[in-house]
Amino acid sequence: MIWLVLICLIFIFQTGIILILEFRRPSKAVAWMFISYCVPFLGFVLYYFVARNYRIRRTIRKKGTIIFREVRHRLWRQSHVIRHAQDMGNPKFENEERLFGLLSHLTENPITACNDIKVLTDGKVTFAAMLRALEQAEHHIHIQFYIFRDDMIGKEFTDVLIRKAQAGVKVRMLCDGLGSYHLKYKFVRQLKAAGIEFYFFLPPFTSFIQREVNYRNHRKILVIDGEVGFMGGLNIGDDYLGYDPKLGYWRDTHLETRGDIVYFLQTVFLEDWEFASGQRITDSIYFPKHQCAGNERALIVSSGPDRNWDAIQELCFSAIAVAKQRICITTPYFIPDAGIYTALKTAAVSGVQVDIIIPKVSDSQVVHYASLSYMQELMRAGVRIHQYEKGFVHAKVMVIDDLLASVGTANMDMRSFYSNFELVAVLAEQSTIQRLMEDFERDLEHSRLLNYEQFIKRSRMQKTMETLSRMLSPLL
Template sequence: MLWLLLVLIIFIFQTGTILLFEFRKPSKAVAWLFILFCFPLIGFVVYYFVAQDYQKRKVVRKAGSQLFREFRERLWAQTKVIENVEQMHNPHFKHQERLFNQLIRMSENPLTGCNRTRVLTNGEETFEAMLTAMEQAQHHIHVEFYIFRADEIGKKFQKVMIRKAREGVKVRFIVDGVGSYNLPYSFIRTCNEAGVEFHYFLPPFFATLDRRINYRNHRKIVVVDGTIGFVGGINVGDDYLGKYPKVGFWRDTHLQIEGDGVYFLQNVFLSDWKLASGERLMDVNLFPPHTCTGDEEVQILSSGPDQVWDTIQELCFGALTVAKKRIWITTPYFIPDPGIYEALKLAAVSGIDVKIIIPYQSDSKLVHLASLSYVQDLLEAGVEFYQYRKGFIHAKVVIVDDLLGSVGTANMDMRSFFYNFELTAVLFATSALKRLSADFVEDISNSSKIDLNVFRRRPRSQKIAEILTRMLSPLL
């Protein structure tokens, strides 16, 4: 009986620890308690290593904030900062003072007014634009991806980076240690020998042992000469060109920015570089003065352990709550937190046009099942779900009325909202919103609408699987 008492004491201690650290996020606590119940000892060990790392999160946040403050004065002096809602060109935004205040107060990055953007659809257009910009680099090239493969397109990027490094251009290259764990050492060595400075955000060997494994760098950034930048959903790999038979056609969205917004893409890269390499880059030439070539408003929002706020989640929630006509969302993984879930439900019940495009076939069975667990209740509230049939849809786009649209790296899931290092560009110009809307309508035409009555009749085994995976959804 003594050993039973000991087991009970250990179990109570483990349960109490999880409740103590996760009391602010009940859904996450429930998920970990479920794992602990199924795997009493192993579950707690996994929790210790991957679920919480508060001290390191504070250190990460402090490093990013210090770097930002050092550049802040220079950035503000060179940027057309939108300081009040009356300065917005978008006429639909004139009466959105509450949302405007949220945008400028919850992020260190301002809403900027001197930008020109280009929505890039799919891998071919995106890679061509990136490589063209990199070929024209004179001072520096900064490259950061979650996934970078040493395949055909990856080697094209490598060749350009090596050639520019040999020409004297400073090339800095970051990949995530988990997302790019299989990047060959020979590929990295070739880059280093040519003068390309390479760093893992979290080295793959240590990623399995380091408690920061739960904080993955999901950002995708390219900045060239501090004047042109790219952000969006596309990593570097042949699968993003539809060349992997198992995946097929790959539908994605990326964004090219010229103007003020590039400064803040640059600042995010420099913060990540500091965390990956330990080097604080203070070269003022990384933020060159530029001539205003556009009048589009753009705000760069980053979220993750380096931020005080869960900025991207809070943007989504704030935007959803002010919608009057439409909420259109494209996401490969749909695991909303309770706030987003309720906002979508209430919007649909109130008569707002809420449409969500998700994949028909996902690259993650668990995530796909968890996503489907949210569908029925939202369908009953009036949300329309569409499953993309042409291939795999990986775009991360949100459009709210004619107010704003976002293109970035964050999925509509709790991992992106609360754990990963993420990045999104918020667009306000009507021209950009029209392009995003046109792409959304095109994607709808390549999708099948989920019928509520048919969905209710899905197999019982699938319903059970959805329930089980939903319990794990805060961790997926």
């Protein structure tokens, strides 16, 4: 009897601690309480080491962007900064002063005017463009990926990086400690022997001990000579070329950029580099002046536990809220928070056409079921859900009317919004928006529209799996 009382007291104590620490995020509190209920002692240990901790968030922020403010001030003077909605080069923005005000203050980066941006639609095209740009590197290569595999395409990149490093080009490489945990010491030793500086961002063991394992650097950045940059959804691996037998064709979206936008891709990389390596790099040689590369307006938005605001979540919410005709979203993982969920339903009920493309076959069954758990209510509100059937769709794209588009690393899920280090480019050029819409319409041709009447008849087992997965979804 004493043991039973003791166990109950321990469980009450665990529940109370979780409720107190997670009062800002009720859905996350429910998820951890569920885990604690299923595995009372182990669950609380996991919570201690894995759960987001606001004290740690403040500690990480101190290591973050403050040291780069002087660099940003210099880059603001060096860039062609857009300060008024009327100068966005898109007439749709002339009546969107509030949205422009948000974009102007959402991040320390400015909206810039002199940019040339090329949309890359799959791994084959993207990797070819990256390898061509790497071959032309003369001064430095900064490369960062969540996942970097030592496979066929990984070896192609490695060979170029080693060759360039041996030729005197400065190569710095970052990989996420958890996403690239499979990389062997032999691989890293080979890079370092060639003169490449390599670091893991939050290595698993160290981050677990320091209670930072929940923070993943999901960014994908390649900057060459400070003049050309790449960012988007693709990591480096053969599966991104469609060689995974389960997932098949891999549909993704990446950007090749030139102009002012590259300055701010560079600062994001160098901030992450300072965090991982302890090296502070602010030399002006990494931010060379350039001729105006194009006239596209663009903004780099980075988000993560080193930022004061959940900038990407706020961007998505505000963009959805101003939509008047159509919202198009492509995302491999759809686990929205309450704000985004309500905004999408409200838009659909208000008469805005809302189309969301998600994969039919996912690389995570738990995430797949969690995503499906949101669909019934969305479809009842009028949101059109499409399941991509040609292969696996991994693109993270949002298009709002003819007003703006976003392309980047952030999924439409709570992990990307609140826990991961993420990166998004906001684009206002109508020709680029049109290109992204053409890709979206093409993806719709390879997708199946979910039928509400059929969907509500899914099996009880599937509904149970959806319920359980949704309870855990804030942690996925």
